[in-house]
Amino acid sequence: MVKIIGVQEDVQIESGQTFADVLKAGLSNKKRKQVVACKCDGQLFDLTRRVPEDCAEIEPIYIDSSEGLEILRHSAAHIMAEAVKDLFPTAKVTIGPSIENGFYYDFDYERPFTPEDLEKIEARMQESVAKNLPFEREELSREEAKKLFLGMNETYKLEILDELSDSRVTIYRHGDFVDLCRGPHIPSTGYLKAFKLTSVAGAYWRGDENKPMLQRIYGTAFASPKELKKYLNQLEEAKKRDHRKLGPQLDLFSFSEEAGPGMPIFHPKGALIRAILEDFERKEHLKRGYEIVQGPQLLRRELWERSGHYDNYRENMYFTEIDDQVYGIKPMNCLAHMLIYKSRMRSYRDLPVRYFELGTVHRHEKSGVLHGLLRVRQFTQDDAHIICRPDQLQDEITGVLQFVQDIMRLFDFEYEMEISTRPEKSIGSDEDWDRATKALTQALDSLGLKYDICPGDGAFYGPKIDVKLKDALGRKWQCATIQCDFTLPERFDLVYIGEDGQRHRPVMLHRVVLGAIERFLGVLIEHYAGAFPTWLAPVQARILTITDAHKPYAEKCYKDLRKAGIRVELDTRNEKLGYKVREAQMEKIPYMLIVGEKEIEQSSVNVRLRGGKNLGMKTIQEVVELIIEDMDEPFKKGGMSYRYLY
Structure with missing residues (x-):
C-alpha cells in the first residue's frame, strides 16, 4: 500500500506498475491530466517510471505548481531544440534549462538567429505539440552515450559527458530528437499548451568570454493560455518601463563607448x-x-591578502602599481x-x-x-x-x-x-x-x-x-x-x-x-515607470505660459517657488499650451502650473497633475504647501518625515 498526497485512502500497488498506473486508481481523470510528474518519498520521477517497491508516499506534481512549471519549461526547451535542429541541421546543441518564468537553450550556429527565425521555430514547435510525442527516458553507460553523441557530432554534449563522474547517464527522446538530460519531463509534447519564444541573445559557452559565443533563445511557458497572456502583457509593460529606454528619454543618464x-x-x-x-x-x-x-579608493595589496579578498575575490578586482607597490582598487x-x-x-x-x-x-x-x-x-x-x-x-x-x-x-x-x-x-x-x-x-x-x-x-x-x-x-x-x-x-x-x-x-x-x-x-x-514620487522627482513643477504677455508674472512665480525650495522649471516658449502640457506629461513632471490672464488677475496659477487631473486655481503659497505635503506623504507609512530633509 502507498499513500498518495491529496488522496484519503492508501492505494494498493502491483509489481511493475508505473506512477501513471497508480494515479489512475487514486485521482479523478480531470486531476490526473494535470499531473506531469511524481515524487516518491521526496525524489522526482517521470510518470512512465516504475514505482519502487519500497515507495511509501507519492506526491503528484501538478502542471501549475512551481515544480510542475519548472518541468514544463525544461521540456519546452527540449521541444525548442528539436525545432531548431529540424530547421537548422548544422546547429549544435549545448544546454537548455528552465529559468524563472521561462526557459532558454544555447546553440552554436554560424549566424545569429533573427526574429523571423523565431517565428519559424515557434511554428515547428506547435507541430511537435500537435503530434503529442511521448518523452521517453533511456539509461546508458557513459561510453554508450559518448558513442551516440559522437555520431551526431554534438561536441558540446561530449564535453559535458567528459566532466561527469557517473558511470551511467540518462537521455530523453521525443520524436527524432535526443538529448542528454537527468529529467524528469512532461509525459508528452501535447502537455505544452501555452508557450512563446521571447528573444535571442549572445552567450559565451560556460559564461567564459574566451570560449565560443553561442546563440541563446529565450522562451516562456505556462500551464494555461490565460496565464501566458497575463505574463506577456507584463513583459510588454516591462518594456515600456525599461530604465535603459526611460533613462535617456528623461535625460537622467547615458553610457558612452568612449568612456567604457x-x-x-x-x-x-x-x-x-x-x-x-x-x-x-x-x-x-x-x-x-x-x-x-x-576610506581611500586604493589600498595596498597586502591588506587585500590579509582580508582574503586577494585569494577569494581577485578576479573581480582591478589592480594598479604606484612606486613599485601594487594597490587594489576597492x-x-x-x-x-x-x-x-x-x-x-x-x-x-x-x-x-x-x-x-x-x-x-x-x-x-x-x-x-x-x-x-x-x-x-x-x-x-x-x-x-x-x-x-x-x-x-x-x-x-x-x-x-x-x-x-x-x-x-x-x-x-x-x-x-x-x-x-x-x-x-x-x-x-x-x-x-x-x-x-x-x-x-x-x-x-x-x-x-x-x-x-x-x-x-x-x-x-x-x-x-x-x-x-x-x-x-x-x-x-x-x-x-x-x-x-x-x-x-x-x-x-x-x-x-x-x-x-x-x-x-x-x-x-x-x-x-x-x-x-x-x-x-x-x-x-x-x-515607477519614470514617474517618481514628488519628493524624488528632479523637476517637481513646471510653469507653462499661454502667451508671451504672461512671461513677467510667470517669472515672478518661478522665483517665489525656487525661494521656497521647490524644484521648478519655466517654459515660456511660443508654443501651443496643449503641446507644452503633453511634453511635461511625457517628462513625468508631477505638477504643471499654467499661467494666463485669469491666473494673473487672481494672483494664482492653474494646477494640473501629470495624470491629467485639474486641481484648479491655487496661490503660489498653496502650491508650495501642496507639494510639500505630497513629498511628505510616503514617509508617514514608515513613521518618518520628509520635512526634516526639506
Whole structure:
C-alpha cells in the first residue's frame, strides 16, 4: 500500500506498475491530466517510471505548481531544440534549462538567429505539440552515450559527458530528437499548451568570454493560455518601463563607448535624484546612530591578502602599481572601516560603533553581463559596518532589519528574505560560521519574518541575509544585504577591552540597505515607470505660459517657488499650451502650473497633475504647501518625515 498526497485512502500497488498506473486508481481523470510528474518519498520521477517497491508516499506534481512549471519549461526547451535542429541541421546543441518564468537553450550556429527565425521555430514547435510525442527516458553507460553523441557530432554534449563522474547517464527522446538530460519531463509534447519564444541573445559557452559565443533563445511557458497572456502583457509593460529606454528619454543618464562599458554617466537630472537619495540616506543613518566615514579608493595589496579578498575575490578586482607597490582598487569598503576602528583602543562601553560610507567601488564584471544601471563596473554603495560585542549582535541585526522594513514601506516595495550559508570557497572556522548563521536566524525569527535558506550562497567571510524586493510588476531584485562576520575581525586583530579589563574580539556586520545606488535607481525607474514620487522627482513643477504677455508674472512665480525650495522649471516658449502640457506629461513632471490672464488677475496659477487631473486655481503659497505635503506623504507609512530633509 502507498499513500498518495491529496488522496484519503492508501492505494494498493502491483509489481511493475508505473506512477501513471497508480494515479489512475487514486485521482479523478480531470486531476490526473494535470499531473506531469511524481515524487516518491521526496525524489522526482517521470510518470512512465516504475514505482519502487519500497515507495511509501507519492506526491503528484501538478502542471501549475512551481515544480510542475519548472518541468514544463525544461521540456519546452527540449521541444525548442528539436525545432531548431529540424530547421537548422548544422546547429549544435549545448544546454537548455528552465529559468524563472521561462526557459532558454544555447546553440552554436554560424549566424545569429533573427526574429523571423523565431517565428519559424515557434511554428515547428506547435507541430511537435500537435503530434503529442511521448518523452521517453533511456539509461546508458557513459561510453554508450559518448558513442551516440559522437555520431551526431554534438561536441558540446561530449564535453559535458567528459566532466561527469557517473558511470551511467540518462537521455530523453521525443520524436527524432535526443538529448542528454537527468529529467524528469512532461509525459508528452501535447502537455505544452501555452508557450512563446521571447528573444535571442549572445552567450559565451560556460559564461567564459574566451570560449565560443553561442546563440541563446529565450522562451516562456505556462500551464494555461490565460496565464501566458497575463505574463506577456507584463513583459510588454516591462518594456515600456525599461530604465535603459526611460533613462535617456528623461535625460537622467547615458553610457558612452568612449568612456567604457559599465561606466554610467549621470546627467543633471539623474545626478540630482542621486543627490536626493544620498542626502536622505545620510540623515537617516545619523538619526539611527551611524557615524559618517570615508576610506581611500586604493589600498595596498597586502591588506587585500590579509582580508582574503586577494585569494577569494581577485578576479573581480582591478589592480594598479604606484612606486613599485601594487594597490587594489576597492570593490568594497570594509577594510578602511576596520582601519578606522583600529586607530585607537576601544572599550566595551564604546560598542557598538556603526560606520556609514557612500563608498564608490569598482568590480570587474564581464562585458556579457553588463546591463544598464543594474550591472555596472563602477557604483556607489550605501555601505555600513557595525562592530559590536557578541552579546549585542542580535539587537544590531534586528535594528538593520527594521531599517530595511522602513525603507521598503517608503518605496512601496514588497520583499522576501533569504539566508545564504557557507560557500565552498570561504574562510573562517565552522564554529564561527555556525554562530553567525544562528544570529541571523534568531533576528529574523524575533521579528516574525519568513525566510528561505540558500545553501552555499554566503559571502566568503560569513553568512548573510539577502532582501529581494518586488517591484510594481512583481519582479524580484536583490537589494539590502546583512553579512555576519567573525572572521575579518580575527584577521585584522580587532579588539576591545572588556569589563574584566581583558582584550576581547568583536564581531562585524557588513550591510547595505539600498545596495548600489545605480542599481537601486534603475529599479526605481522601472518600478515607477519614470514617474517618481514628488519628493524624488528632479523637476517637481513646471510653469507653462499661454502667451508671451504672461512671461513677467510667470517669472515672478518661478522665483517665489525656487525661494521656497521647490524644484521648478519655466517654459515660456511660443508654443501651443496643449503641446507644452503633453511634453511635461511625457517628462513625468508631477505638477504643471499654467499661467494666463485669469491666473494673473487672481494672483494664482492653474494646477494640473501629470495624470491629467485639474486641481484648479491655487496661490503660489498653496502650491508650495501642496507639494510639500505630497513629498511628505510616503514617509508617514514608515513613521518618518520628509520635512526634516526639506
